[in-house]
Amino acid sequence: MTKRLTPLIALVAFPLLGCLVVPARAETPVQIDISPNAVCALTDASEIVCWGFDIPLVSDPPAGAFTNLGLGYNDGCAISADGAVVCWGANYFSLRGKIDRLLARDPEADLHFFGLAQRVPPDRTDFVQVVVHPWQHYACARTNEGEIVCWGSLPPQRGTAPSGTGFVELINTGRGFCALDAEGRTTCWGDLIIDQYVSEVGPFVRIAASGNGLCGVTADAEVRCRVPGSPPAPGPPDPYSQIFRNVHVIGSQGCAVLDDGSLHCQQTHHWCSHFFAPSVEYCPADQIRFISWDIPFTTLYEGGPDRETTAERRYSQLFGDRTACAITTEGHIDCWSDFPRGDPRHDVPERFRPQPMPEEPEPGVEEDEPEQEP
Secondary structure: OOOOOOOOOOOOOOOOOOOOOOOOOOOOEEEEEEOOOEEEEEEOOOOEEEEEOOOHHHHOOOOOOEEEEEEOOOEEEEEEOOOOEEEEEHHHHHHHHHHHHHHHHOOOOOOOOOOOHHHOOOOOOOEEEEEEOOOOOEEEEEEOOOOEEEEEOOOHHHOOOOOOOOEEEEEEOOOOEEEEEOOOOEEEEOOOOHHHOHHHOOOOOEEEEEOOEEEEEOOOOOEEEEOOOOOOEEOOOOOHHHHOOEEEEEOOEEEEEOOOOOEEEEEEEEEEOOOOOOOOOOOOHHHEEEEEEEEOHHHHOEOOOOHHHHHHOOEEEEEEOOOEEEEEOOOOEEEEEOOOOOOHHHOOOHHHOOOOOOOOOOOOOOOOOOOOOO
């Protein structure tokens, strides 16, 4: 395994649809979210399917129709078809039990007085996206008007969600959250590293982040990144900023699906060759230096399909960070992680695995006809 370094890239490009024609499946995953303990997929039948360690997050996903989902360490939340938030998992069940016991003693108890009302999903039906904090019992959702609404428990020093409407994207940074508004401005909270400098970057039309850095794509299709200890700078040069269609970030390695459906990873370092005045917002383009090299996807990830199988398959979407799952063009799921063995998140349910092809009869051998019932 290669050593994870400080994040420097998050390549963001506009998704391009594959041109392969594949047989229709009864169900196809359309979104995947991954926690340290579990993987959950949202299918085109609006169902949530989870696998991983034996915890309530895996064993008790909600039934019904859903449009979006997000996972935390022991909690999950999803947007129902009518726009409400539904949560589940060990921490959430514990919280609900505390509320139920309080109301059993006093049906008129003021949950706001005990600080509990702010720790459960708001009773609203206008949500379109939800993101759960990686380890805190805390989550945020975006409404159809672009408002960010949060609930749960987050230390005050980690900031609060932005107010107002008009936010068009909400992401998990691995340590907190970032939201992108319609003007291309990025606001982050819950992350003591990113929110110190993220306001200096942009404007963007899309954003991506890992634990220590944020990148985005501008309206001119320029990829620009910001990481601690370095000035804002463009992302990797062409062709890398153009050929990636969906991406996640692990340290300074960026992995993506190429136009031909293959998985590709790249290590990138960039820096400004000369000191420049504080009044200059970005390092001048002629002073930016890059070093980039390719890394086989299965060098970073193990435990799933082997290198030959991964190289042969074609994918449409890629999800995750330290653990990764990808959807093939046929609608199957493959998962890998840092752990070569013993990680149940590799154990993709049978319904999402490639089905074996029926054996062809040998030439010249006639198949037995089925017996006729009397």
